[in-house]
Amino acid sequence: MLADIKKELINHPDKLKDVLEHFGYCNIVIRPKYISFGRDEKSSKKSIVINLENNEYLYTIDYARNIRKDIFSYIIEQRKVEFIDVLNEVRHALGITDYYDFFDNKGIFGGFYEKIRKRRTNKVNTYDDSILDCYVNCGNIRFLADNISLLSQKFFKIKYDVESQGIVIPIRNQFGQLMGVKERFNYDVPDGEMKYFYAVPCSMSQTLFGYSQNYEFLVDNTIYIFEAEKSCMQCYSYGIRNCVSLGSGSISIQQVKMLLELNPKRIIFLHDVGYGLENIMRNIDMVKNYSRFTEVELGYWSYFGRGYENKVSPSDLGKEWLENILQNEITMIGDEDDEDEL
Known part of the structure; x- marks a missing residue:
């Protein structure tokens, strides 16, 4: 799916320009085969380049800093923002309400991933993060004893379900959107019995935990x-x-x-x-x-x-x-x- 987003941006460089401008890049010039721009008003106007041909991963080349990264990683690193922030701006620039509906309706999947597309991907339901408000925002001693630091728990937004006595693990899709809630009972469970359950069901086969965060x-x-x-x-x-x-x-x-x-x-x-x-x-x-x-x-x-x-x-x-x-x-x-x- 990210490959399709990158392809859409290459096909619509004016939309890519909108994304770059949102994150503070300046002097953006669109040429037939590439886009050039500067880090800010004071830097070279052509120090950063994105080729619009033979660049399926949408690599960005920052000559001044000797950096070559895909556009998402580049913005994340240089502007100190999160992956979901970049994806949300891309969605806004492309006028996308729902990624899955948009690309399925356009039918732009192709090339290397055509074989994969033929086995249709299930629609992934997403939820507003506000559904997590019913849980307590706190660290957990059980996870801490299991080599999961409080900093890690905070980063992955681990919460606590007082009613079920469950440690709450938000599950996100590859765009960082909430797609389910998994819980681990916060007490010893005999071998062979259920330790985990889904408070908000989701299809884990449609995502990878840690993908958007890392x-x-x-x-x-x-x-x-x-x-x-x-x-x-x-x-x-x-x-x-x-x-x-x-x-x-x-x-x-x-x-x-x-x-x-x-x-x-x-x-x-x-x-x-x-x-x-x-x-x-x-x-x-x-x-x-x-x-x-x-x-x-x-x-x-x-x-x-x-x-x-x-x-x-x-x-x-x-x-x-x-x-x-x-x-x-x-x-x-x-x-x-x-x-x-x-």
């Missing part, structure tokens, strides 16, 4: 994929931002599409201990099927035979242990070790 750290980078939402929050506490969570063990077609729109260099699956190699490889094959024309490298956490406790996530083990795992226990597809295991 966007600028995911683009053109290695992406670590975990199962549970808490892993992203733990990683934030460790200072690791290039990660997302599936919300389950299996990756969906929509999630694959979202990952590939980030132009990742490597995708590493970090499943919980006990998730079988056959299932891990099924997820990797899913990404392979849609990344044949890219150079993304694929790998996974090879926890097998290392004595880890069942169901533990690598992020549960703490920052130093997780860093060791990322350095020493990742098997890349095509490695000799991988071939031996298979």
Whole structure:
């Protein structure tokens, strides 16, 4: 979907100009093949360029600062705003009320993602953030003891449901819009019984937890994929931002599409201990099927035979242990070790 937004902006450079002006960029000139502009009135008028041809990821080149980033990451970093702020302005500039209806009706999906589009994406319901007002805005000791810092809890807007005694986890779509509310009971739950439930149901297969919050750290980078939402929050506490969570063990077609729109260099699956190699490889094959024309490298956490406790996530083990795992226990597809295991 982000690929379609970028394509729309390239096709309508006047709308891209509106977005740039909103965030304070000056002396914007639209040429047939590129847009040039300056950081402010005092800077060079041509120090920043966006090519309008052969630029599907909408990279912005800031020659003065030797920066090359996609337009969203560039604005986020340089103007110190959030991803959703940029997307909201893009929506305003393009006159979009609902992203899903807009692109489905226009039928502009195509090219590399046409195969994905043929399996139609379900409409994703979104909600105003005001529905979270019924919950208490406070940190949680249980999460704190589970390596989720108070700063991380604040960043992901964790709240508390007094009535159900549940820790509230807002679930957002790739544009940062609220699409559901998940809760974790704030008391010990016997093994095998339900710990989590949805206070506001949503289809997790249509999003990736942490995608909108970590966007600028995911683009053109290695992406670590975990199962549970808490892993992203733990990683934030460790200072690791290039990660997302599936919300389950299996990756969906929509999630694959979202990952590939980030132009990742490597995708590493970090499943919980006990998730079988056959299932891990099924997820990797899913990404392979849609990344044949890219150079993304694929790998996974090879926890097998290392004595880890069942169901533990690598992020549960703490920052130093997780860093060791990322350095020493990742098997890349095509490695000799991988071939031996298979």
